[in-house]
Amino acid sequence: MKETLYITGSGRLSRKDRTLRFDREGDDRPRYVPIERIQDIFIFGEVELNKRFLEFMTQHLIPIHFFNRYGHYVGTYYPREHYSSGHLLLRQVMHYLDDERRLTLARKFVAGSLFHLQQVLRYYIRRGHSAIEPLAEEIAGHQARLEELTRVPQLMQAEGQAWEVYYRAMDAILDGTEFAFVRRSRRPPHNALNALLSFANTLLYTAILSEIYKTHLDPRIGYLHETNFRRFTLHLDVAEVFKPILADRLVIRLVQKKQIQPKHFTATLGGIYLTEEGRKIVLQAWEERMKATFHHRPLKRNVSYRRLLRLELYKLEKHFLGDAEYVPFRARW
Structure with a gap:
């Protein structure tokens, strides 16, 4: 393998x-x-x-992905597009230029994200964190109004509001540990939990980018995230579906099991970053997660989480080609 x-x-x-x-x-x-x-x-x-x-x-x-000394993604050496398809590229562009088609896809990415935010919270509610149940219901309220939104910026705003609620719940889940959000900060992260989550998200973004390379999709065309002068955007869209169940669950587990501790962070350049030792711990846990398997109900067989990312991209290919409407993956625990 x-x-x-x-x-x-x-x-x-x-x-x-x-x-x-x-x-x-x-x-x-x-x-x-x-x-x-x-x-x-x-x-x-x-x-x-x-x-x-x-x-x-x-x-x-x-492909080779490069990161700076602080774990920030710098860029990718992307070998020539071996699987590139002119026909599929045109279909991707058509779905971007058509406002209704683009809105439909953007809404699906956000719906997948909010569904998994609730799934993560329900998982911890069943394990004794009953105080966060109103927060899960608040996120459900944001999801219920997605069909009413008619512009992509409105969808991004609704998703952002749901994530703010979710971060409050995460603080409650991690209460009693030495980690807390306080508020989300990215560049630079202002505390250890923000640094840890940003690094985990970066690993997810880059893993999806690697998987896109093995399909006929063009990574430059995003639908929720604006297609602009940024090199790649499609992987950011797909990552919205998986961040709660892959990146966030990983972060919570590392903190709760005390595999990651305050000693694994350093303060520099106005921010907080993982040390090399801390990054190694996260990388090992991430790779174990990607190799782990679960029972995929529609396929009726076990697949790894890395394979799951590729399967999601295949569903997008079918959507663009008109073979089957894209339905984001839903974890069932």
């Missing part, structure tokens, strides 16, 4: 026959990984690589 290769230290990446070689600074023992085992690469350290290495990645259709 192919997997993501995470490079957290500094050094040099190079090709050695049919393997990837990583020489880490201060370590005389190179690390070798067979190319057949790699599906994508996440680079967090200061890493040197050359054109020959990039040609090797292109040959094997492996």
Whole structure:
């Protein structure tokens, strides 16, 4: 089974026959990984690589995602679009330029997001957090009015209001720990919980981007998020459906199990960021989550969460081609 290769230290990446070689600074023992085992690469350290290495990645259709020293996404080396389809691209553009079609898709992404916000809260209500039940009902109220909204900015505003309610609930769930939201902050994150959530969201965004590369979809065309001069937007749309059940659940579990602690953060440049040790803990937990399987009711078989992301993209392909209307995934616990 192919997997993501995470490079957290500094050094040099190079090709050695049919393997990837990583020489880490201060370590005389190179690390070798067979190319057949790699599906994508996440680079967090200061890493040197050359054109020959990039040609090797292109040959094997492996995207490389780059992050700065604070864990912020910088950009992606996207090999040539091996699966690109002119016909599907035209269909994607048609759905963007048609206001009604775009609104329909945007509404579906928001509906999927709000459904999962409620699912997460209900999960913790069943485990004794009854005080957050009114907050789950408040989010349900935001979801109930989505069909009344006739513009994409209105949908984004409704979703933002629902997330504000959800963050209050998360503070209640994590009450008694050393972590709290207070308020959502991103660039820079103003406290440890914001830093942790931002990093988990970034991993989700980038994982979806890798999966888009393996489909016929064009990642530059988003529907909820404005298609503009930003390089990619479709992965941000799809991530709305999965953030509550993948990123948020991961964050809550890491905090409650005390796998992540205040010592795993550092204050710099006016913000709070994960240390390298903290990032390694999150990356390991994230990869375990992506490999974990669950019973997919429509397919009547077990699939991994990484595979689930690809299946969601296939549903979008069918929607654009007119084969089947897109229905966002709904987790059932």
